[in-house]
Amino acid sequence: MLKILKYSFYDLMRSRWSYVYFMFYLLLGFVLLFLNNDVDKAVITLMNIIIVLTPLIGTIFGVMYYYNSKEFTELLLAQPINRSKIFMGQYLGISISLTLSLVLGLGIPFVLYGLFQSAAIFNFSLLLVVGAFLNFIFVALSYNIALSTENKIKGFGYAILMWLFLAVIYDGIFLIFLVLFNSYPLDKFSLAATMFNPIDLSRILILLKLDISALLGYTGAVFKQFFGTNFGLFIALGLLTIWIILPVLRMNLKVKKKDF
Amino acid sequence: MAKRAFLFLLLVPLLTYANIIKVCKSCKETELSSAIAHAQKGDTILIYSGVYKARNLIIKIPLTIIGIDNPTIDGENKGTILSVNTDYFSIQNLTIINVGRSFTKDYAAILIAHSKHFTIKNLKLRNLFFGILIEKSHFGLIENNHISSVSLSEAGSGNGIHMWHTSDVIIKNNDLSGLRDGIYLEFVSNSVISNNKSYQNLRYGLHFMFSDKNEYHHNLFKNNGAGVAVMFSKNIKMHDNAFILNWGSASYGLLLKEINDAEIVNNTFEQNTIGINVEGSSRINYKNNTFLRNGWALKVRGACYQNKFTNNNFLNNAFDLSYNSELNDNFFNNNYWSEYTGYDLDKNGIGDVPYRPVKLFSYIVNKTPETLILLRSLFVDIINFSEKVSPVFTPDDLLDNKPLMKKAND
Known part of the structure; x- marks a missing residue:
């Protein structure tokens, strides 16, 4: 598996896209800090970007890489190698290279602008950790979609739809629920949703973590009680881990049964 | 008015033949209570350093009490320490500690009732219920006092400076912390409150009730339970104050309720959950204020008419304005909004496209507070954008027609 991981990783490193992605974050970091010169505020702006963009790029890279390397994968499958090792190698290769681009691309400008002297270091690390989690989650989800869809165009379509659903449509449905049922206690529902x-x-x-929880009113207080403590933080990170494990498990099952 | 009061205070010693009574451990008078009993009209009592146990001292003739080398009066937690019921009273340079607490009586370090021309200066008040309690008195000066306590519950704590049915008082350079309300005014008029620091109080830093024609300026209100409340008052001038970090789920920098004809100028509102919460208030001039990183910069609730917002800076607030009515009779002009995305083709410093301070999301949150959980979600940005392009839900005429391109007064 390590060999395949290494191969996928180097393959991506050699391809221009990894560098483009890295340069994009590097530029973004510098521009953000150049524009307001305040590490604290830059972290808030960055949150918006990480939450929307990291999943999108993870999704597109995952699907693209699967379809592009399909012929090579089929060649590998002819060899006496465990199937799940091949795909896990590829999966980890993409996820790790994307995460590396994110962490280095944003880390370098922030460190140069004095992150270590700033109180924002914890928030910033949390941001990167969350970004890394999102990378792993969305690459796994998109690999699942690609494995289940032979047609390239359809695969791309489903993957983008999945991103659109989780990033935008889900919140819309959530909002409609909250507005429709606002005469009921909704804090548990929001927590679950x-x-x-x-x-x-x-x-x-x-x-x-950015402490705007007071703004969030009663529901915010419930959330703060749940996620605000260290215990809650671990639960949240645990949940994100489950979000990685479930798609990866499904991917392995699918790979075993799939007729290539 | 205030000047007149001060002049009187200066002239008082010249008009009377005053004796000086000294109080210390080795003097003829060793206790404050006997010194007060022996004093004649217009005398000066000098208290030398040491701790004096005293409570329920009653002063009925004009006196001046001055501490030398920081003496302490200890009330032993038993009730009001000093009650004053006379004109021309002055007290300076003392420390007063341990006022009793009660749920039925308003015990205070100093109670001034039915008096005129009083001066309270350079006192340190510690471990209090009420600090300075003033009833039906006029023409006073309260200056340079340091009032603090440890308040645990609203019912079991008192206010630092509490005034009731009082007029023409100057309150300046005081430091108030750990109380219920830093300063509380009820039926007070013609008074000026300036350069005070009021922080970490349980309820409000400053609280007005039914108090017309007052002015407060250059004060700092920080970290209070709920900032400053101004209620049921007319003609109040509020300028050059700072409202900082009044942060909590039911907190705000400034609460205005039933306030008419006020001026709010040159204030700074920074990192409050709600910068200003306005309710039933009309004809108020908001000018040159800065709203920085608040949850809501302005929350306008019902019945607010003919308010003018000009030359204010709205910087990086989660919501600039929340508005719960579809009618608008308030006037926004020439403000700087950090979220303004318009352009200025003729380079006159004023944006060519009007700015709409109320976002759709802020409207939804007003209807259903739970939806706040979706703050900063991409979906919310999208609906805000579509509402901005063609407003359907938010008031049509609520806009700043001439938004500034650069910060006002920069």
Whole structure:
């Protein structure tokens, strides 16, 4: 598995896209800090970007890589190698290279602008950790979609739809529910609803750490009570881990049965 | 008015033949109570350093009490320490500690009732119920006092400076913390409150009730339970104050309720859950204020008419304005909004496209507070954008027609 991981990783590193992605974050970091020169505020702006963009790029990279390397994968499958090792290698290769681009791309400008002297270091690390989780989750989800769909165009379509659903439509449905049933106590419902969406979960986690929870009123207080403590933080990160494990398990099952 | 009061105080010693009574451990008078009993009209009592146990001292003739080398009066937690019921009273340079607490009586370190021309200066008041309690008195000066206590519950604590049916008082340079309300005014008029620091109080830093024609300026209100409340009052001038970090789920920088004809100028509102919460208030001028990183900069609830918002800076607030009515009779002009995305083709410093301060999401949150959980979600940005392009839900005429391109007064 390590060999395949290494191969996928180097393959991606050699391809221009990894660098483009890295340069994009690097530029973004510098521009953000150049524009307001305040590490604290830059972290807030960055949150919006990480929560929307990281899943999107993870999704597209995952699908693209699967379809592009399909012929090579079939060649590998002819060899006496365990199937799940091949796909796990590829999966980890993409996820790790994407995460590396994110962490280095954003880390370098922030460190240069004095992150270590700033109180924002914890928030910033949380942001990167959440970004890494989102990378792993969305690459796994998109790999699942690609494995289940032979048609390239359809696969892309489903993957983008999945991103659109989790990033936008889910919140819309959530909002409609909250407005429709506002005469009922909704705090437990909101808590559960955020857990079923990794993007919402990450957003709430960062928002609470940025201490705007007082703004969120009663529901916010319930959330703060749940996620605000260290225990809650671990639960949230645990939930994100489950969001990685479930798609990866399904991927392995699918791979075993799939007729290539 | 205030000047007149001060002049009187200066002239008082010249008009009377005053004796000086000294109080210390080795003097003829060793206790404050006997010194007060022996004092004649207009005398000066000098208290030298040491701790004096005293309670329920009653002063009925004009006196001046001055502490030398910081003496302490200890009330032993038993009730009001000093009650004053006379004109021309002055007290300076003392420390007063341990006022008794009660659920039925308003015990205070100093109670001034039915008096005119009083001066309270350079006192340190510690471990209090009420600090300075003033009833039906006029023409006073309260300056440079340091009042603090440890308040645990609203019912079991008192206010730092509490005034009732009082007029023409100057309150300046005081430091108030750990109380219920830092300063509380009820039926007070013609008074000026300036350069005070009021922080970490359980309820409000400053609280007005039914108090017309007052002014407060250059004060700092920080970290209070709920900032400053101004209620049921007319003609109040509020300028150059700072409202900082009044942060909590039911907190705000400034609460206005039934306030008419006020001026709110040059204030700073920073990191409050709600910068200003306005309810039933009309004809108020908001000018040159800065709202920085608040949850809501302005929350306008019902029945607010003919208010003018000009030359204010709205910087990085989660919501600039929340508005719960579909009618608008308030006037926004020439403000700077950090979220304004318009352009200025003729380079006159004023944006060519009007700015709509009320977002759709802020409207939804008003109807259903639970939806706040979706703050900063992409979906919310999208609906806000579509509402901005063609407003359907938010008041049509609620806009700043001439938004500034650069911060006001920068």
